[in-house]
Amino acid sequence: MKAASFEYCRAASVAEVCALLATHGESAKLLAGGQSLVPMMAMRLVRPGWLVDINEIAVLKFVAVEKDVARTGACTRQCVVERDEALAARVPLLRQALKWVGHIQTRNRGTVGGSLAHADPCAELPLVAQVLGARMLLRSAKGARTLEAEKFFSGPMATSARPDECLEEIHWPAWSWRRTGSAFTEISVRHGDFAMVSAAAQVAIDGDGRCVRAAFGVGGAGGTPLAFPKIAARLVGTRLDDAAVSDAAHAAAAETQPGSDLHASAEYRRHLAGVLAARALREARERARSL
Numbered sequence: 001m002k003a004a005s006f007e008y009c010r011a012a013s014v015a016e017v018c019a020l021l022a023t024h025g026e027s028a029k030l031l032a033g034g035q036s037l038v039p040m041m042a043m044r045l046v047r048p049g050w051l052v053d054i055n056e057i058a059v060l061k062f063v064a065v066e067k068d069v070a071r072t073g074a075c076t077r078q079c080v081v082e083r084d085e086a087l088a089a090r091v092p093l094l095r096q097a098l099k100w101v102g103h104i105q106t107r108n109r110g111t112v113g114g115s116l117a118h119a120d121p122c123a124e125l126p127l128v129a130q131v132l133g134a135r136m137l138l139r140s141a142k143g144a145r146t147l148e149a150e151k152f153f154s155g156p157m158a159t160s161a162r163p164d165e166c167l168e169e170i171h172w173p174a175w176s177w178r179r180t181g182s183a184f185t186e187i188s189v190r191h192g193d194f195a196m197v198s199a200a201a202q203v204a205i206d207g208d209g210r211c212v213r214a215a216f217g218v219g220g221a222g223g224t225p226l227a228f229p230k231i232a233a234r235l236v237g238t239r240l241d242d243a244a245v246s247d248a249a250h251a252a253a254a255e256t257q258p259g260s261d262l263h264a265s266a267e268y269r270r271h272l273a274g275v276l277a278a279r280a281l282r283e284a285r286e287r288a289r290s291l
């Protein structure tokens with residue numbers, strides 16, 4: 001099928017994007033890498049009246065690694081983020097997750113902001129954002145505001161961004177403990193497919209091997225990616241032994257409410273959530289111990 005007809009505009013600045021969104025509202029869609037939007041238009045699942053291309057806006061494409069945070073412009077290609085060594089050193093979970101996102105070809109076009117705005121509950125980058133507590137900088141003609149990932153993802157393929165807002169930057173917290181380890185894992189039918197269920201974890205340990213901070217979550221087991229800060233907090237002070245990790249992972253799985261579809265039943269997804277969360281936590285722990 002071909003997309004329904006639409007008007008196309010290549011915006012030259014964020015101000016122009018905001019003005020176009022203010023004028024056309026819900027009938028306008030931003031075009032970033034087009035890896036999700038274009039197939040959806042071709043299948044006529046979405047029919048924007050206006051397509052606002054943000055690919056030529058240089059200020060939306062950058063990686064900046066600062067003391068406690070790494071910032072990425074929303075239109076930064078996934079392959080650029082994946083290859084950035086300074087970013088991988090400070091927020092390694094991003095590179096670990098990106099290896100699972102689609103294929104080299106889709107990562108060459110797909111953007112970080114496009115993946116977050118698309119908000120597929122099985123997508124890897126939204127899970128990383130949720131686990132790390134990333135902050136989204138949204139801009140409209142009325143001004144800018146920042147939303148925590150927890151408030152940004154509002155449901156399956158839905159965010160709290162208003163139709164007149166453009167995702168401008170993403171702020172990824174960088175942990176300062178020297179012995180910080182992270183890991184990402186998932187189960188999908190084939191590598192490069194969307195995950196059935198995925199899990200991400202990050203832990204920091206002190207010189208004695210005791211956990212000083214832990215964060216973990218699962219994707220594909222609910223309407224949004226899920227993080228479990230209260231359960232993760234129970235790991236603080238432990239040595240992250242297998243029993244503690246397994247208890248935390250299974251407590252988290254019990255809180256999930258996955259759906260059933262052609263790929264997996266709800267029961268199987270919940271089982272995977274526990275298994276994968278434990279696996280990600282153990283891998284993160286081993287990386288932290290090796291430092």
Ligand SMILES: Cc1cc2nc3c(=O)[nH]c(=O)nc-3n(C[C@H](O)[C@H](O)[C@H](O)COP(=O)(O)OP(=O)(O)OC[C@H]3O[C@@H](n4cnc5c(N)ncnc54)[C@H](O)[C@@H]3O)c2cc1C
Nearest residue numbers: 030032033034035036037102110111114115117123167193
């Ligand atoms: C074969 C294939 C396999 C894939 N496998 C995976 C996978 O395993 N995991 C995964 O996560 N993804 C996968 N994807 C999707 C891919 O990661 C996309 O790149 C991503 O979902 C969307 O990014 P994009 O830049 O292409 O956005 P687009 O497709 O251009 O846009 C997606 C949506 O986000 C909106 N949007 C884009 N940028 C902004 C912005 N700055 N502000 C506000 N709204 C914005 C658009 O209007 C649109 O609604 C796959 C895609 C393909 C084609």
